Structures are given as C-alpha cells and as structure tokens.
Amino acid sequence: MxxxxxxxxxxxxxxxxxxxxxxxxxxxxxxxxxxxxxxxxxxxxxxxxxxxxxxxxxxxxxxxxxxxxxxxxxxxxxxxxxxxxxxxxxxxxxxxxxxxxxxxxxxxxxxxxxxxxxxxxxxxxxxxxxxxxxxxxxxxxxxxxxxxxxxxxxxxxxxxxxxxxxxxxxxxxxxxxxxxxxxxxxxxxxxxxxxxxxxxxxxxxxxxxxxxxxxxxxxxxxxxxxxxxxxxxxxxxxxxxxxxxxxQRLIEVSEAVTVRSEDFAFEEAYRGFEVIPKAGTVIARDGPRAIATPYDNCVLVMPSLRLKPGQTAVRLGRQIP
Ligand SMILES: [Zn+2]
Missing domain, CATH: 3.40.630.10 (Zn peptidases)
Incomplete structure (x- = not known):
C-alpha cells in the first residue's frame, strides 16, 4: 500500500x-x-x-x-x-x-x-x-x-x-x-x-x-x-x-478470484459490497486475463490491496433473499 x-x-x-x-x-x-x-x-x-x-x-x-x-x-x-x-x-x-x-x-x-x-x-x-x-x-x-x-x-x-x-x-x-x-x-x-x-x-x-x-x-x-x-x-x-x-443480509460467495500474474489491477477502486448489475462486466485485469462478473447483481466481497500471485483478490457472491 x-x-x-x-x-x-x-x-x-x-x-x-x-x-x-x-x-x-x-x-x-x-x-x-x-x-x-x-x-x-x-x-x-x-x-x-x-x-x-x-x-x-x-x-x-x-x-x-x-x-x-x-x-x-x-x-x-x-x-x-x-x-x-x-x-x-x-x-x-x-x-x-x-x-x-x-x-x-x-x-x-x-x-x-x-x-x-x-x-x-x-x-x-x-x-x-x-x-x-x-x-x-x-x-x-x-x-x-x-x-x-x-x-x-x-x-x-x-x-x-x-x-x-x-x-x-x-x-x-x-x-x-x-x-x-x-x-x-x-x-x-x-x-x-x-x-x-x-x-x-x-x-x-x-x-x-x-x-x-x-x-x-x-x-x-x-x-x-x-x-x-x-x-x-x-x-x-x-x-x-x-x-x-x-x-442481517447474507451474501453467498460463489468463487474467489485468485491472482495469477504480477500485473493485477481492478478497474475501479472497489471497497467491498458493491453490486455489479450486469453479468460480463469486467472488474479487473490479471495480465492478459479479463475478470468479468459471472452473473447479474454480483456482489464484490473484500477486494484486496495485496495483489500478489496466489492471493485472493476478491470474492464474488450473490445476495440470498
Ligand atoms: Zn485478519
């Protein structure tokens, strides 16, 4: 940081x-x-x-x-x-x-x-x-x-x-x-x-x-x-x-995005619990790999500032009604 x-x-x-x-x-x-x-x-x-x-x-x-x-x-x-x-x-x-x-x-x-x-x-x-x-x-x-x-x-x-x-x-x-x-x-x-x-x-x-x-x-x-x-x-x-x-609000994480390259960057300065309305929205780039939201209303959980290979960059989840 x-x-x-x-x-x-x-x-x-x-x-x-x-x-x-x-x-x-x-x-x-x-x-x-x-x-x-x-x-x-x-x-x-x-x-x-x-x-x-x-x-x-x-x-x-x-x-x-x-x-x-x-x-x-x-x-x-x-x-x-x-x-x-x-x-x-x-x-x-x-x-x-x-x-x-x-x-x-x-x-x-x-x-x-x-x-x-x-x-x-x-x-x-x-x-x-x-x-x-x-x-x-x-x-x-x-x-x-x-x-x-x-x-x-x-x-x-x-x-x-x-x-x-x-x-x-x-x-x-x-x-x-x-x-x-x-x-x-x-x-x-x-x-x-x-x-x-x-x-x-x-x-x-x-x-x-x-x-x-x-x-x-x-x-x-x-x-x-x-x-x-x-x-x-x-x-x-x-x-x-x-x-x-x-x-309480329950967010069910479907996947964790793990950093693969030395060159990982989020598209925006996310702070956590942002809801991305559209599936396919690119939220980060990891070297040549574009990371897109897998479904509508995807919730970003704990975006990290430690973006090193092998570390969790962010978790993606859904709000459970
Ligand atoms: Zn801790």
Missing part, C-alpha cells in the same frame, strides 16, 4: 505484556471454567498482528474479569510476535512475521516438515483449538467500513451467525486457495460435527469503532453460546443500544 492509501491509525495498540503468562501453560492464553456444564468457547484475536481491535476486545474481557456461567471460556492473543512489531508509522508491515497464520490450518501443513514463526505458534495452539466446541476469530479489514461475519460454507455456520445476530452483513464462503483458515479447521468445516466457528471482520483495521464491534460481537457470541447470561452480556458491552440490531 502506498502512503496515500494507508489509512490513519486511530486506535492505540494496548500493551498486552501482562497477559503473557496466562493460566494454561501456553503464552497469552487464558482459560476459565464455569460452575455449570457447557461448551468450550474460544475467542481469538491477533491472528493477524496488525488487527488491533481483537487485542483491545480480549484485553477488555480479561481486565473486566468476565467469567463463564457455563462451560469453559478461553481467550487467546494469537500472533503476538507480529503484534509486538506493530508500528503506527508502518501499520501494514506487522500482519505476520514469516507467513500468514490464517492459511496454515490443514493437517498437511501443521504436521508437515516446515517451520516458521507462525507455524510454531499454530502448533502450540493446536490442542487448544482442537478442544474448542465454538470459535470466534476476531479480525479487521484493509479497507471498507462494513463489519461482517464470515460463517463458512455450511448451514451450521449460517445458523450460528443468525444466533449471534450482528454484525448485519454475513458472508458464506470457503476461504482461500493459498491455505486453510483457522475458522475452517477440522470439525469446524465438517457438516457432521457439532463444532462451529465464525470469523468477524470488525471494519477497517485501525479506525475507531472497530474495537466496539469486536467487543460487542464477542459478548454476543458468548451469550448466544450460553457461556454468559444476558444481564452479564449487557454489563460487558453487548446490546449497547436498546434498539434491535438491523436485520
């Missing part, structure tokens, strides 16, 4: 060093058992080291000493090594140290021979992730203000998104050609498993407001899973207004 297009960093990255020791034997992981039985709910932030809102939300939940009424609640700061390098003067640089943590979550990669800062951390966290019944993974976006839940391709993900109730935009998608997301690990992506996961994109990385979305979604998620009771949810930042949240 050029300096002109890098948004200003409005949020302050919290000092999370006091949470290093945790209580699980794994650095930056805290886990609490409730008095009654219930699911193991895991909330993760900082899967990408420059997505501050997740750090703020988890820091708040720990500071507020939120404890589960049922089951087990685990809170994890994930890619702390990348986060420790966060520099407001160069905020895009600390997404990861060696590689994208959110493309490593297949057995072939986790059990493979490679090693990297992110793979080592993923292997450290794998038993925790494997023991979670429900996962909320908190992220933010390069651009665009609209927060969204990514519920994966299965009906169980859509159902969980409806139970959480906000943010208003819900995107059903299958992830990236470049590798498997944490959200799609093992049972989370198995229709026969009861395990379930959502990823929330809380708005632009460093803009004020994304931290509120992160906290509200986390608390709503905990209320939806029965981990906490509604009054507790209210005191911890969910349901900030008495008005019910706006009805």
């Amino acid at each position: 050029s300096e002109e297009t890098t948004p200003r960093v409005e949020l302050a990255a919290p000092d999370i060093a006091r949470w290093r020791t945790g209580n699980t034997g794994v650095a930056y992981v805290h886990s609490f058992e409730g008095p009654r039985p219930g699911p193991h709910v895991l909330i993760t932030g900082l899967v990408h080291g420059n997505e501050i809102c997740g750090a703020i939300a988890i820091d708040r939940l720990l500071s507020d000493r939120l404890r589960p009424a049922r089951g087990r609640l685990s809170l994890a700061f994930v890619n702390v090594a990348a986060y420790e390098r966060f520099d407001p003067a160069e905020p895009t640089a600390s997404r990861f140290v060696d590689e994208d943590f959110n493309r490593l979550w297949s057995p072939g990669v986790l059990d493979g021979p490679r090693s990297s800062a992110e793979l080592n951390r993923a292997r450290e966290l794998r038993p925790l992730v494997a023991s979670a019944d429900l996962l909320l993974d908190i992220h933010s976006l390069q651009q665009g203000a609209d927060a969204m839940l990514l519920c994966g391709p299965l009906e169980k993900g859509r159902s969980l998104a409806r139970q959480v109730g906000a943010p208003a935009m819900v995107v059903a998608d299958s992830g990236h050609a470049a590798g498997t997301r944490l959200r799609d690990y093992a049972g989370f992506a198995d229709p026969k498993s009861a395990r379930n996961a959502l990823l929330v994109e809380c708005g632009q990385h460093w803009r004020t407001g994304s931290e509120t979305v992160a906290l509200e979604t986390a608390v709503r998620f905990l209320a939806a899973s029965g981990t906490i009771e509604a009054p507790t949810a209210q005191t911890h930042g969910a349901y900030g207004t008495d008005a019910p949240p706006p009805p």
Whole structure:
C-alpha cells in the first residue's frame, strides 16, 4: 500500500505484556471454567498482528474479569510476535512475521516438515483449538467500513451467525486457495460435527469503532453460546443500544478470484459490497486475463490491496433473499 492509501491509525495498540503468562501453560492464553456444564468457547484475536481491535476486545474481557456461567471460556492473543512489531508509522508491515497464520490450518501443513514463526505458534495452539466446541476469530479489514461475519460454507455456520445476530452483513464462503483458515479447521468445516466457528471482520483495521464491534460481537457470541447470561452480556458491552440490531443480509460467495500474474489491477477502486448489475462486466485485469462478473447483481466481497500471485483478490457472491 502506498502512503496515500494507508489509512490513519486511530486506535492505540494496548500493551498486552501482562497477559503473557496466562493460566494454561501456553503464552497469552487464558482459560476459565464455569460452575455449570457447557461448551468450550474460544475467542481469538491477533491472528493477524496488525488487527488491533481483537487485542483491545480480549484485553477488555480479561481486565473486566468476565467469567463463564457455563462451560469453559478461553481467550487467546494469537500472533503476538507480529503484534509486538506493530508500528503506527508502518501499520501494514506487522500482519505476520514469516507467513500468514490464517492459511496454515490443514493437517498437511501443521504436521508437515516446515517451520516458521507462525507455524510454531499454530502448533502450540493446536490442542487448544482442537478442544474448542465454538470459535470466534476476531479480525479487521484493509479497507471498507462494513463489519461482517464470515460463517463458512455450511448451514451450521449460517445458523450460528443468525444466533449471534450482528454484525448485519454475513458472508458464506470457503476461504482461500493459498491455505486453510483457522475458522475452517477440522470439525469446524465438517457438516457432521457439532463444532462451529465464525470469523468477524470488525471494519477497517485501525479506525475507531472497530474495537466496539469486536467487543460487542464477542459478548454476543458468548451469550448466544450460553457461556454468559444476558444481564452479564449487557454489563460487558453487548446490546449497547436498546434498539434491535438491523436485520442481517447474507451474501453467498460463489468463487474467489485468485491472482495469477504480477500485473493485477481492478478497474475501479472497489471497497467491498458493491453490486455489479450486469453479468460480463469486467472488474479487473490479471495480465492478459479479463475478470468479468459471472452473473447479474454480483456482489464484490473484500477486494484486496495485496495483489500478489496466489492471493485472493476478491470474492464474488450473490445476495440470498
Ligand atoms: Zn485478519
């Protein structure tokens, strides 16, 4: 990203060093058992080291000493090594140290021979992730203000998104050609498993407001899973207004456009959720390849600014009535 297009960093990255020791034997992981039985709910932030809102939300939940009424609640700061390098003067640089943590979550990669800062951390966290019944993974976006839940391709993900109730935009998608997301690990992506996961994109990385979305979604998620009771949810930042949240809109992604050449460019500066009325409209050029919308009223989801070969440039989807 050029300096002109890098948004200003409005949020302050919290000092999370006091949470290093945790209580699980794994650095930056805290886990609490409730008095009654219930699911193991895991909330993760900082899967990408420059997505501050997740750090703020988890820091708040720990500071507020939120404890589960049922089951087990685990809170994890994930890619702390990348986060420790966060520099407001160069905020895009600390997404990861060696590689994208959110493309490593297949057995072939986790059990493979490679090693990297992110793979080592993923292997450290794998038993925790494997023991979670429900996962909320908190992220933010390069651009665009609209927060969204990514519920994966299965009906169980859509159902969980409806139970959480906000943010208003819900995107059903299958992830990236470049590798498997944490959200799609093992049972989370198995229709026969009861395990379930959502990823929330809380708005632009460093803009004020994304931290509120992160906290509200986390608390709503905990209320939806029965981990906490509604009054507790209210005191911890969910349901900030008495008005019910706006009805959710579901976008079903039909395909992800993966960059093939070194010379990829969008036709316009898309920000996300544009609806392209006519099928066959060219939205990007990838070297000699023209990329056109495959159907009428095609919705552009999360157009990327990282347009390198193998990366997802944009997802294409339909709004489901
Ligand atoms: Zn992210």
